[in-house]
Amino acid sequence: MALKKFISLKRSENRKVFITYIAVIAAFIICQGLSMAGLLSSSMQGMLVPICAYMVMAISLNLVVGVSGELSLGHAGFMSVGAFSGVAAAIIMQNFITYAPLRLALAMIIGALFASIAGFLIGVPVLRLKGDYLAIVTLAFGEIIKSILNNFFLGIDQNGLHMSMLKDTTNLAEGGRLIIRGPMGINGITKISTFIAGFILVMIALIIVFNLVNSRLGRALMAIRDDRIAAESIGLDVTKSKMTAFVISAALAGAAGCLFAMNYFTIEARKFDFNMSILILVFVVLGGQGNFLGSMIAAAALTILPEKLREFADYRMLLYAVILIMAMLISNNDEIKYFFRKLNPFRNKQEAE
Amino acid sequence: MDLLRHFINGMSLGSIYAIIALGYTMVYGIAKMLNFAHGDVIMVGAYVCFYAVSRYKLPPFVGVALAVLLCTILGIIVERLAYKPLRQAPSLAVLITAIGVSYFLQNTALLLWSSNPKIFPSIIKRASIKLFGGQLSISHITILTIVTCVLIMIVLNLFVNKTRLGKAMRACSEDKGAALLMGINVNATISMTFAIGSGLAAIAGALLCSAYPTLMPTTGALPGIKAFTAAVFGGIGSISGALLGGLLLGVIEIFAKAYISSQLSDAVVFAVLIIVLLVKPAGLLGKMTQEKV
Numbered sequence: 129m130a131l132k133k134f135i136s137l138k139r140s141e142n143r144k145v146f147i148t149y150i151a152v153i154a155a156f157i158i159c160q161g162l163s164m165a166g167l168l169s170s171s172m173q174g175m176l177v178p179i180c181a182y183m184v185m186a187i188s189l190n191l192v193v194g195v196s197g198e199l200s201l202g203h204a205g206f207m208s209v210g211a212f213s214g215v216a217a218a219i220i221m222q223n224f225i226t227y228a229p230l231r232l233a234l235a236m237i238i239g240a241l242f243a244s245i246a247g248f249l250i251g252v253p254v255l256r257l258k259g260d261y262l263a264i265v266t267l268a269f270g271e272i273i274k275s276i277l278n279n280f281f282l283g284i285d286q287n288g289l290h291m292s293m294l295k296d297t298t299n300l301a302e303g304g305r306l307i308i309r310g311p312m313g314i315n316g317i318t319k320i321s322t323f324i325a326g327f328i329l330v331m332i333a334l335i336i337v338f339n340l341v342n343s344r345l346g347r348a349l350m351a352i353r354d355d356r357i358a359a360e361s362i363g364l365d366v367t368k369s370k371m372t373a374f375v376i377s378a379a380l381a382g383a384a385g386c387l388f389a390m391n392y393f394t395i396e397a398r399k400f401d402f403n404m405s406i407l408i409l410v411f412v413v414l415g416g417q418g419n420f421l422g423s424m425i426a427a428a429a430l431t432i433l434p435e436k437l438r439e440f441a442d443y444r445m446l447l448y449a450v451i452l453i454m455a456m457l458i459s460n461n462d463e464i465k466y467f468f469r470k471l472n473p474f475r476n477k478q479e480a481e
Numbered sequence: 482m483d484l485l486r487h488f489i490n491g492m493s494l495g496s497i498y499a500i501i502a503l504g505y506t507m508v509y510g511i512a513k514m515l516n517f518a519h520g521d522v523i524m525v526g527a528y529v530c531f532y533a534v535s536r537y538k539l540p541p542f543v544g545v546a547l548a549v550l551l552c553t554i555l556g557i558i559v560e561r562l563a564y565k566p567l568r569q570a571p572s573l574a575v576l577i578t579a580i581g582v583s584y585f586l587q588n589t590a591l592l593l594w595s596s597n598p599k600i601f602p603s604i605i606k607r608a609s610i611k612l613f614g615g616q617l618s619i620s621h622i623t624i625l626t627i628v629t630c631v632l633i634m635i636v637l638n639l640f641v642n643k644t645r646l647g648k649a650m651r652a653c654s655e656d657k658g659a660a661l662l663m664g665i666n667v668n669a670t671i672s673m674t675f676a677i678g679s680g681l682a683a684i685a686g687a688l689l690c691s692a693y694p695t696l697m698p699t700t701g702a703l704p705g706i707k708a709f710t711a712a713v714f715g716g717i718g719s720i721s722g723a724l725l726g727g728l729l730l731g732v733i734e735i736f737a738k739a740y741i742s743s744q745l746s747d748a749v750v751f752a753v754l755i756i757v758l759l760v761k762p763a764g765l766l767g768k769m770t771q772e773k774v
Contacts, residue, residue, distance in 0.1 A: 199573065253759050260515065264713045265758055267706070268751035275748035294742055402706060406517075406580055413577045442592055449584035453563055456578040460570035 145338050148421040152334065156327045163323070171435055177391040179431050180326025184384035186411040186423040187333045188377045193409070194418030195341055196373045197353030198255075199263040202270025203381055203408050205250075206243045208400035210382025211389035212277055214239025215314050216307050218390065220284060228320040232390060236329065236383040243382020244375045246273070251374040255367055270405055277397035282308040313396035314389075321390040329387055330424075333380050337420060340376065349373055414455060482617055487739045488732060493623040493692065495731020496630030500685040501708030502715070502723040503637065504678030510654040510718035511674045514572060517579040518559065519682060520705015521586035524698060526552045526683030527601065527690040528594055535602050548683040556679025560672050568668075583702075590698035598697045601690035622691045629688065633681065634724050641720060650674060654718065707734075710754050716767025725765055730754075 159176060162168050168176075185207060192200045218235035225231045250269045257265055282291045283306040294310075308314055340346050348369045351359040360366055389395045411430060415423030433451070437444040458464055501523060508516045526548040533544035563582050567575045609620040641647035652660040653670045661667050689704060690696050707730060715726025730750060737749035757765065 193573075199576075253755060257758060257762055260509075260717065261713065261758055261762060261764075263515075264710065265755055268710065268754050271706075272748045272751050275745055279742075279744050294744065409573075410577055410580065413573050417573070445584060446588040446592065449581050449588060452581035453578055453585065456570075456574050456581065457563070457566055460567055460574050462569075 141342060144421070145342075148334060148338075148424075149331075151421060152327075152330060152424070160323065172432075175431055175435065176323040177321045177326050178388060179428050180323065180330050181384045181388035181391075182408070182411065182427040182431055183330050183424045184333045184380055184387070185408045186415065186427040187330075187337055187420055188380035188384065189408050190412045190415075190418065190420055190423045191337055191340070191373055191377045191380075193412050194416075194423075195346065195353070196349050196370055198370070198374075199260070199409075200266040201263050201402070201405050201409065202250075202266035202268070202273070203377075204400040204402070204404035205270035205273035206247060206378040206381035207385035207388065207404070208273060208277055208397055209246045210236075210239030210243040210385035211395055211400070212280075212308060212314065212397070213242035214382070214386030215317055215389045215395065216282060218320070218386075219305070219307050219314070219317070220289075222318065228318075229322075229325065232320045232322075232325055232387075235390065236386045239386030240379040240383040243385065244379035246382075247375045247378025248371070250378075251371050255370045255374065267402065267405070270402065274397050274401055277308075278311050280308055281306065281310050311396070311398075313394055313398075315394040317390060317393055317395070319391060319393065321387050326387055329383060333383075334420065336376065336380070340373070345369055345372060410452065414452075414459075482613065483739070486617055486619075487735050489619055489623060491732030491735035492728060493626045493731070494735060495711075495728035496626045497685050497689050497692070497727075498704070498708045498711045498731050499630050499724045499727025500633060500681050500688070501704060502712040502727045503633070503720065504682050504685075505709050505712040506715075506717050506720065506723040507650075507674050508678050509712070511650060512564070512671050514564070514575045515579065515709070516675075516678075517576065517705070517709075518582035518586060519678065520701035520703075520708070521583050521590075522552055522556060522679050522682040522701070523686040523689065523704065524590060524696075524701035525555060525586060526686030527696055527700060528590060528599075529683070530687040531599055531601055531690070531696055541602075545684065545687045548687055549680045552683035552686075553676045553680040556675045556682075557672055559679075560675040564675075565668070565672075587698050587702075594698065596698060598695045601694040601696050603691055603694070622688070626688045626692065629684065630724070630727075633684070634720070637677075637720060646670075646673065707750065710751065713764055714754055714757060716764030719764075719766045719768075722764055722766035729765075 159168070163173060163176070185203065188206075189200065189203050192198055192203075214235040217238040218231055221231050221234060225234065250266070254262055254265050254269070276293075279294050280291070281293070281295075282289065284290070285305070341349075348359070348364045351362075352364060352366050352369060356366060385400070407430075408427075411427040412423045414430070415421075415426035434444060434448055437447050440447055501519065504519050504522075505516060508514060508519070529548040529551050530541075530544045533539045533547050534541055539547070559582055563578050564575060567578060603622065609618045610624075611618050641650060649660070649665045649670050650673070652663065652665055653667050657667055660670075685704075685708075686701070690700070708727065711726040711730040712723050713726070714730060715722030715724070733753055734746055734750050737746040741749055761767070
C-alpha cells in the first residue's frame with residue numbers, strides 16, 4: 129500500500145515531489161559523470177560543494193519563508209553556528225576518527241544540533257512577533273551571532289576545552305591547539321567535503337522537508353500562513369508548529385554551513401553576514417516561495433552566474449544586479465505571466481483539479 | 482565629564498541615524514516596502530559632496546546642496562524604473578528588487594570611484610569648542626549635526642501635518658484606495674516620498690562622512706541597516722518614532738563602545754532592539770493594529 133501510495137502520481141503534489149527527486153538525482157549523475165570524464169573546468173569543479181550547500185540553505189529557508197510564511201533575514205547566522213561548531217568538532221575528532229566521511233557526517237550532525245539549539249533560543253522571542261518586525265529581529269540575531277563568533281576563542285589541550293570572549297585568555301598548555309581564533313576564524317581546516325556528501329545532504333534535506341510539508345504539521349503551517357486567526361480558531365497550536373519548522377530549518381542550515389566550511393582552508397564569521405542571508409533569500413524568492421525545486425535551481429544558477437560573467441571583468445557584479453532586478457520585474461509583469469500561462473500544457477488539467 | 486562627552490557624541494551619531502531612518506520610515510509608511518537601497522543613496526550623496534568640495538573646490542554648502550539635488554533625482558529615477566512597475570507585486574519581490582538596486586548602486590560606485598577609501602574633507606574648518614576649562618571639547622560638526630537633525634524634524638513635521646501634500650501623504654499611508662477615490666494622485670505622492678527620503682539621505686551622507694571621514698562604496702551599508710533598526714525601534718511609519726529611535730540607538734551605541742566593548746557594540750545595539758520589540762512589538766511609538774475577524 130505504502131509503495132502504491134508513493135508511486136501514485138495522480139495528485140499534483142506527489143508529482144512535484146517525484147519530479148524534484150528525479151531532477152536532483154539526474155543532475156548529480158550528470159555532474160559526477162562530467163567531473164569523472166574531466167569535462168568540468170576547475171572553477172566549476174570547485175563550485176560543486178558550495179552549490180550543494182547553497183541548495184540546502186535554499187531548501188531550509190524556503191521552509192520558513194515559503195511554507196511557514198515568515199520572512200527571515202538572518203539565516204546566515206544559523207549557517208555560521210553550524211559551520212563553526214561542526215568544523216571545531218571535526219578538528220577535535222581528527223585524531224581518533226580517521227575515516228573522513230564518518231568525521232564529516234558526525235561534524236554535520238553536531239553542526240545541525242548546535243544550529244537547532246540556536247534556532248530554538250532565537251525562535252522563542254522571534255515567533256511572538258509578526259511580519260516586518262519578525263524580519264528585523266531575525267536580522268538583529270544574525271548580526272549578534274556574527275559579532276559573538278567574531279570575538280570567540282576556543283582552544284583544546286590535554287586538560288580539555290578552553291574558551292573565552294574578546295581576548296584570547298585560553299592559556300593553553302604545551303601542545304594545545306587554538307581552534308577558533310576570534311576575528312581570524314578557524315584556519316588549517318582539512319578539506320573533507322565532497323560532492324557526494326553534498327548530494328546526500330541535499331537528498332536528506334529534501335526527504336525531511338517533503339515529508340514535513342505533506343504531513344499534518346505541514347498542512348497546519350500552511351493553514352497558519354494563509355490565515356492565522358482561522359487556524360487558531362480550529363485549535364491549531366500556532367507557536368508550536370512555527371517553532372518546529374523554524375528549528376528544523378535551523379538544523380538544516382547548520383548542516384549546510386558545516387558542509388560549506390569544510391570545503392575551505394579557513395572560515396571567518398565575517399563571511400556569514402547580512403549579504404549571505406540576503407543571497408539565500410534571493411534564491412528562495414527567485415525560485416518561488418514554497419517551490420523547492422525552483423529555489424534549488426535558482427541557487428545553482430546564481431552561484432554559477434557570477435563565475436560565467438567573469439569575462440565582463442569589472443562589470444560582473446553590475447550585470448548581476450541588473451539581471452536580478454530584471455528577473456523580478458519580468459516575473460511580476462502581468463502580461464508576461466499571462467503569456468506563460470497560455471503556454472502551459474497542463475493548464476486545463478490543473479484548473480480541473 | 483566623560484559621561485557627558487559620550488552622551489553628546491551619541492546624540493550626534495543618533496541624529497545621523499535619525500535622518501536616515503526618516504527615509505526608511507516615510508517610504509515604509511506610504512509604500513509598505515523595506516527600501517534596502519536607502520543606505521547606498523547615502524553613499525552616493527557623500528561621494529557627490531566629496532567631489533564637489535575637494536575636486537571642484539566648491540563651498541561645502543553648495544556641495545551639500547548639489548548632493549541633495551542629485552540624490553533626489555536618483556531617488557525619483559530608481560523609483561520610476563525599479564519600484565513603480567511592482568506596485569501590485571508581493572512585498573518580497575519588491576524587497577529583492579531593492580536589494581538589486583543596492584548592489585547596482587554599490588557596483589556603479591565601485592566602477593566610477595574605485596574601491597580606494599577617500600578621506601572626506603571636513604565641511605567646517607574651525608577648532609572645537611572648549612567647555613568647563615577645556616575638559617569638554619565639542620567639535621562644530623557635532624553641533625551642526627544635531628541642529629540639522631532638529632531642523633529637519635521640525636520642517637518635516639510641519640510639512641506632513643500642515644500642507645496639502647503632507648495631508649495627501651498621510652491619506653495614502655492610511656488607505657491607498659480611499660485616497661485614490663478622493664482624487665489624490667497616489668503614484669505621484671509615493672514618488673515624492675522617495676524624492677524627500679533620498680534628499681535627506683544625501684544630507685545624512687555628508688554629515689556621516691564629516692564625522693567618520695573614510696568614504697568607500699560600501700560606506701552606506703552598515704549605517705543603512707542600523708538606521709533601519711532605529712526606524713523599527715521607534716515604530717516604523719512614525720516620524721517622531723524615527724527621531725526617538727535614531728537618538729536612542731546612537732547613544733546606546735556610543736555608550737556600549739565606551740563602557741562595554743567596542744567589538745561587541747553592534748551586538749549590544751541589536752540586543753536592545755530585540756528586548757524593546759519583545760516588550761512593545763510595534764516599536765516605541767508605533768501603533769498596534771488589532772486584527773479583526
